[in-house]
Amino acid sequence: MKVTYCILGTFNSGGMERVLTNKANYLVNKGYEVNVVTTDQKGRKPFYALDPRIKTYDLGINYTDDLDRGILKRGAIYLKKQHLHQKKLAELLHTLKSDITISMFDNDASFITKINDGSKKVLEIHFSRFKRLQYGRSGLLGFIDKFRNKQDLRTVARFAKFVVLTHEDKGYWGDLPNIQVIPNANSFKRMGRAPLENKRVIAIGRLDYQKRFEDLIEAWVKVKETAPEWVLDIFGKGPLKTTLEEQIAQLNLTDVVRINEPVNNIQEEYLGSAMLALTSRYEGLPMALLEAQSCGLPMVTYACKCGPKDIIKNGENGFLVPEGDIGRIADNLLTLIADPELRSEMGGNAYLSSARYDEEAIMEQWESMFSDITKI
Incomplete structure (x- = not known):
């Protein structure tokens, strides 16, 4: 054919x-x-x-x-x-x-x-x-x-x-x-779960209006106050790169929030992270969520149309947050940061769920x- x-x-x-x-x-x-x-x-x-x-x-x-x-x-x-x-x-x-x-x-x-x-x-x-x-x-x-x-x-x-x-x-x-x-x-075959020990949150996507990274960066102000040793790594490129970098500087987050170029070995980046965050305005079925759960990462995401609600069972393999609630994004990230056992439990559930894909x-x-x- x-x-x-x-x-x-x-x-x-x-x-x-x-x-x-x-x-x-x-x-x-x-x-x-x-x-x-x-x-x-x-x-x-x-x-x-x-x-x-x-x-x-x-x-x-x-x-x-x-x-x-x-x-x-x-x-x-x-x-x-x-x-x-x-x-x-x-x-x-x-x-x-x-x-x-x-x-x-x-x-x-x-x-x-x-x-x-x-x-x-x-x-x-x-x-x-x-x-x-x-x-x-x-x-x-x-x-x-x-x-x-x-x-x-x-x-x-x-x-x-x-x-x-x-x-x-x-x-x-x-x-x-x-x-x-x-x-x-799933973008790649599952190669085992991430240890979830590195003090790093990962976010993936084009740096544009859809992905709404400005909300995640703003949420990190609260994260930094409580857990200053944790970092946020964003992987992507796009028209809002300069705007987002300026926001990071204005909020005094340059030491803990980094914007990285896309990489071909993204699976390694997931395996070296402790959780994934997503604050999009809309999606179809986010590849970042599929990739993250196939590596055993718990996820914190807006409950936007469409996709997150298909992948995440709130409180089991991640947290679903009402769109625009920046405070709750930060709070849920901090909950997982403070509780390694919960991180591990949710990561395990995410890894098992990925078999469907x-x-x-x-x-x-x-x-x-x-x-x-x-x-x-």
Whole structure:
């Protein structure tokens, strides 16, 4: 069977890129022919290593070149690039003759089902139903967000299958006959539990509005007052790096809060930490939580849409905190800091829970779906 994935690029260190890489590598090892089609790669190497048997194609659309333009100018250019994108992708898909073509809900989602190349079209989303509304933008941008949010329902209905990550998110989409829940798999095989002895909390993610690291940094003021020997290591890059570094300096936290570049050996960083913190505004199914629990880390996280409530049982393998409650984030971190036995108990529960997300179990669901839709 031949499967083609469509995504903006594989050069970023995000969860979506990691998930795609893991699935593509798994499938090619099972004998599938796998292609990855990008629009903005620009010759950059994938951040996560793709199996050399996977064929990659870049269409050279480069949507991200226009992010700094004014909204009207950007909109006009976007329409032209959409037309070019559809033309180039159609030509390539007719050449590839895939059985399955998968959109990662990127710039191709609005038109890919119109391409009659013979492949079954699948759409997968790595955020929640409310992704477009989470920025709380006003004015023209807010109107566009609301309009596109409504259009999403029409878009997803056109696909043979629409895959969401959680049952929580499935409920937000309504009664769609083509919707299916398949969670992300663990990023790596479990190699034993972290000892949870290092006085370090880890946080992972892009340094942007979604991840809300400013709340976690503010919470660390209280943590430092009670446990000054503990440090917070944030791994990520993004547009808010300078802003977050300034906040760290203003709060006199430079000795205990560090922002680190993404690393390929992130499993080692988890194993060298005592817990994970997450303060996102929204998620799909956070890879950071899956990775942390597969290393046996207890987790302290906002109960945002969507994902944390699927992974964490409050008080068992971590703590769920109401969104925006910075004080409770700090208090729950301090509870785990002060109680090594509780840390160990929650970490053990997290490690056991991670078995539900082993790669083989998750990929069996994908292969079953592929088989079902190609028989139709």
